[in-house]
Amino acid sequence: MKRISFADTRCSLAQSLDMIGEWWTLLIIREAYFGTRRFSDFQSHLGIARNVLAERLERLVANDILQRVPVSPGSKRAHYRLTEKGRDLVTVVIALVQWGDRWVMGPENAPVRMVDRATGEDIDTVQVRAKDGRPLGLHDIGLEPGPGADDAIRDRFSEAITDTGAVRWRIRRHMAA
Amino acid sequence: MKRISFADTRCSLAQSLDMIGEWWTLLIIREAYFGTRRFSDFQSHLGIARNVLAERLERLVANDILQRVPVSPGSKRAHYRLTEKGRDLVTVVIALVQWGDRWVMGPENAPVRMVDRATGEDIDTVQVRAKDGRPLGLHDIGLEPGPGADDAIRDRFSEAITDTGAVRWRIRRHMAA
DNA sequence: ATTTTTGGTTGCGAAAAGCAACTTAATAGT
DNA sequence: ACTATTAAGTTGCTTTTCGCAACCAAAAAT
Known part of the structure; x- marks a missing residue:
């Protein structure tokens, strides 16, 4: 399919989607957040086609969301890790996971729990707030x-x-x- | 392209993406959030192909994210409005817009401002928090x-x-x- | 009553996603 | 040291969906 690029659109959402809106991309980021580093592990955990995975990783690296780290200096083999920019995306991933838990899976079927490591309690629902902390509808x-x-x-x-x-x-x- | 469906995957993120991860879908939801209701307005504001728009709207309605409301009772023409489930997605949209503002456009080039209507102040950055309100890294x-x-x-x-x-x-x- | 607008559908070509086989470099085993 | 296996992609082919543009029917406007 001929796919339009939003890269020149004057809109933050379109720009964001141009980087992460493609099929698989957000799942790759979640996988990286879960600690996956190696090509084969992304592939087997996600069940993604290898050529598509290669392309996505390349694009994510080009957009500075993942970082390609040679597994030993000078090696052609590399691992992939989230950059600061990529780590900042985890908020979006978590918001989307929580939405899925609420509206699709049902909270009682949530496959993963995210907890505050300081207390062991579930984290709060991601929501929009005012500067003073009031939740905003x-x-x-x-x-x-x-x-x-x-x-x-x-x-x-x-x-x-x-x-x-x-x-x-x-x-x-x-x-x- | 042959596109896999995540519908049967045991993963909230995959389930969510199965509903909203397609090209254009999140932009349509943002557009609906901005107040757009009519087919033609979605089309002209987004510049999306009409057949794709028709398909996306149908899918969003089937997934209960948009609601199809006859423009007058019994009419074949309809408008599209966000459901509760759809409105709950706006958190994700806002998180993604803010990410784009921070990392792609640059905050000084943000094309839209979101303000707390009670105070006129910018809203806070969407972030993950503990139940007691502490921001969590x-x-x-x-x-x-x-x-x-x-x-x-x-x-x-x-x-x-x-x-x-x-x-x-x-x-x-x-x-x- | 006729024209215009709205809300789509149809048909075509192109590009992306899936599948599987192949390649090359690094590691592991003997 | 030599071979076997694994890891990380690449290549070639097929299938599916997206973008484009033309078309169509119902509702609204004139």
Whole structure:
């Protein structure tokens, strides 16, 4: 299939998806987070085709999400480890795992538990919060053009908020009349 | 391409990705969160091919992430709105947008700002926390087999944690010797 | 009543994902 | 030291899905 790249789109989500939105990529990252380093282990744990795995790893390394570390200096064989940028993605992975636990598997069928190692307790549900720590629902979040907004984006946002908490844009053709 | 389905995999992340991991799907959800309801608006805002959009919407409705609402009772035309399950995904979308802002666009180029409507302040960075609110780094999170774990998963987890905070599994063939 | 818009569907070509066999370099065994 | 095995990919082929553009029917507007 001809697949569009979002690389030139002015949108953080599109940019992110351009790096990690492909089939398998997020599972590879989770696997790396679980401690997998070796090509064969990624392959056997995930059941991914080897050529696809090779391509994904290469892309993740190119995007500085994984780091390719020679297994011994000068060796052609290497291991793959998460970079800082990659480790920062684990938040997203965990949010998605928790969503799956809540809505698909059911919490009582969650295959893995994530615990706070200090207390042994389950970690909290990842959620959106205000700076002071208050959990925010969708209604509590406002959207505005950011510092890097272009006209297209600025056009879409007004102060008006719909009942789902999202932004309603001005219907210009009707306002002109 | 022949694409594997994760639907029968015993893994929340795979299950989640089976629903939302396809090309475009998360952008459609973001768009719905921004308030878009109509087919044509999804199409023109995202620039997605119409047949692909139709397929994605159908799949999202089948998975109860979007709801198809007839525009007037009995009409064949419909609008699409996020369900509760879909709205719960916005956390993931926001986490991913923030990651893109941090690592790809750069915070100063963020095209949209998300603010706490009560205060007008930027929302906090989505992060993993303990039940008592402490932010947790990767090292602070322990992984254990959950209530729905099967043998394959149980085999992979031990109490040993590597320096990246992830789990190291027992190397059984060496232990047997 | 006729035109325009909306919400799709159909058909085609291209590129990506799956499968399996092959290759080459590093390790292990004797 | 020599051979066997494993690890880490690569190559070639097939299948499936995505992107594009044209088409179609129902609803709305004029």
